[in-house]
Amino acid sequence: MTLSDTVYERLRTDIVQGRFPPLQPLRLEQLKRDYGVGFSPLREALNRLQGERLVVSAAQRGFRVRSLSVAEMWDAVNSRILIEAEALRLSIDQGGDDWEATLVASFHALSLIVQRLGTGAADGADTAALEELERRHREFHLALISACGSTWLLDFAAKLNTETERYRVLALRCATLRRERDVGAEHRAILDAALARDPERAADLLDAHYRETGHFLEQVLQDAGTAAS
Amino acid sequence: MTLSDTVYERLRTDIVQGRFPPLQPLRLEQLKRDYGVGFSPLREALNRLQGERLVVSAAQRGFRVRSLSVAEMWDAVNSRILIEAEALRLSIDQGGDDWEATLVASFHALSLIVQRLGTGAADGADTAALEELERRHREFHLALISACGSTWLLDFAAKLNTETERYRVLALRCATLRRERDVGAEHRAILDAALARDPERAADLLDAHYRETGHFLEQVLQDAGTAAS
DNA sequence: TAAAGAAGAAATTTCGAAAATCTGGACAAA
DNA sequence: TTTGTCCAGATTTTCGAAATTTCTTCTTTA
Incomplete structure (x- = not known):
């Protein structure tokens, strides 16, 4: 190093x-x-x-x-949907037992910390726990597409993930409203579709998941913008 | 600079x-x-x-x-198809008169040099002309997707283009066999579909175009590999 | 003979000074 | 007032020496 x-x-x-x-x-x-x-x-x-x-x-x-804007956020989200949906289809097609194992494992690790954060300390305070949440969240989404066999798609997905992470961090900073929908259920649904080897359903669920997150981020950013002005 | x-x-x-x-x-x-x-x-x-x-x-x-291999070439080609096909659909949806103008212009510029090279000097000799051909070829494919409105897709497409260019250069170096199919006709068909604002037909034609090129490159590389060994 | 180790060579990586370039303000000319 | 030029300070960019690490070769030892 x-x-x-x-x-x-x-x-x-x-x-x-x-x-x-x-x-x-x-x-x-x-x-x-x-x-x-x-x-x-x-x-x-x-x-x-x-x-x-x-x-x-x-x-x-x-x-x-580099700058941040709602328009650029949607560009990143849409590109991410295109690339990760395809990578997920490929993973479902090509992934073996080891892929399923890491998939289940990373989902479980994510669930654990979500539960802990939901029941545990006040939200927003424990930055270390939030960073761990972000890490496991990234791990789960990476696991989903990890068996796609395409180094290019994995490379692009990683770049788009860090780009969208900038917006997620920003939203966590200035979000007073809490997230309504149950993200955990969405993750579980994607996992189930992947394990059931249903590429189209899994890709659609992933698409909806990222699109919903995009709408959520847009709302937070706009609220923060109007509140600041 | x-x-x-x-x-x-x-x-x-x-x-x-x-x-x-x-x-x-x-x-x-x-x-x-x-x-x-x-x-x-x-x-x-x-x-x-x-x-x-x-x-x-x-x-x-x-x-x-970085290394070269047939498997990595197909990874790049398939990723390119995914990204440029979507970018082309977006361009057809959002492109205005100026987009059509640059599209027609870049196709014409490409046709001119293809004609000149076809009728003119011996193939392979004039490296300057071949470089100009490659440049105009890149310009045409860039023009197709230039109105997509996504900086990320354009960025990825550019990277994948230089990656596949490595293989095209290699093929030009060791290709003794001539290319059978008429690439110019494929380009014209894509242009027509784009101008007709038919996103699905245009995307399918682009897909076939890149896939064909991939098969061609694979054959050349394998021939070169067996000839060298 | 094979394996391990040490010394020397070669290559990468890092540093701080020096060169090149940009920015903003003072000043003069139109 | 506006426009243009020039200077000083700030900042980026580049260079080559020095520090660090890896690779090679030769020697020693079992």
């Missing part, structure tokens, strides 16, 4: 977590001090983040955090 | 054109001499190329050109 890799991951999470506001210039001198590294690993990390579309750069003008 | 950008583009074309054999380590000292630049712009360019999956890297072990 090189310094570049470390800085890359730290910058990545800091951007996804919204530590740097969108469109804010990322000053190298400041990052140098904050992360305690030289220019080289910083610039290498930023160049990689550009490929993931987390930052944008203009020649001689350095790097900025 | 910074030095990093220049080096990035040069490395990119050199890799796509097959100047560096797949899996060969890219020695920084040698690249430094070849391109006449320091370490910094080189490493920045390589980090960006990693995001496009043209090179791979291992910690403390530098960069290598």
Whole structure:
């Protein structure tokens, strides 16, 4: 693990977590001090983040955090539906026993932490638990498509996941309203369809799941926007 | 335009054109001499190329050109079909007069150079003309999907295009057999379906076009493989 | 002979200084 | 007032040396 890799991951999470506001210039001198590294690993990390579309750069003008908007959120959500629905169909077609095993396991791990958070401490307070929730959520959705056999689709899905994660984090920050629908039930339905080897039903459920999440995020962002203005 | 950008583009074309054999380590000292630049712009360019999956890297072990294989080619082709077919449907739905204009224009430009190459000089000799053909071919396919309104789909399509270009270049290098089918007619059929605003027919034709190209590339690669062994 | 280890060579990675470029403001000219 | 130019400070970008790690080769040992 090189310094570049470390800085890359730290910058990545800091951007996804919204530590740097969108469109804010990322000053190298400041990052140098904050992360305690030289220019080289910083610039290498930023160049990689550009490929993931987390930052944008203009020649001689350095790097900025990429913007956020409702329109861009829907672009990411729709693209994600297209790619993950197909990857899920392929996984259902090609996945073996080991795939089913990791699928059930990751769903169970997700259910456990959802239950714990639902019954346990106050919501929003325990950031560590929320990060663990996000991690297991990502693991479950990754497990669904992990047997698709396409490195490109998995690559694209990962990029779109981090992109949409930026919006989920933002929603958690400024969400006063609670989520009405039962996301756990949606996950279970997708799992059931996958285990039943029904590609079309599974893909449709995944589509609806992401679309619902998109509507939820849109509502939160708009409420936050009007509340802020 | 910074030095990093220049080096990035040069490395990119050199890799796509097959100047560096797949899996060969890219020695920084040698690249430094070849391109006449320091370490910094080189490493920045390589980090960006990693995001496009043209090179791979291992910690403390530098960069290598990514491998080529028939299986990976089909992965890229199938992913490309999924993404560009959807982008084409969206373009047909949302494209205006200006879209149709650039579409017709880019098709015409492509037809011109195809005609010139067909009747003109010996095939394979004029590399400049072949590069221009490749450029216009890319322009036409980009024009088809340019009105889709999704930055993510356009981004993915661009990456997959350069990936498949690696195989097209390879095929041009070692192809002794000539291509039987009329690619120009396929392009015209796609153009007609797009102008007729028939999304399903256009998507199906695009699908068949890329699939056919995939079969062609597979055959060339296998022939080259058996001929070499 | 095979395996393990050490020394030397080669390559990558990182750092900070230096060069190149941009930004904003002061000042002059129209 | 507006427009254009030039300078100083700030910032990005590039370079080559130094530090770190990996690879190679030779030697030793069982």
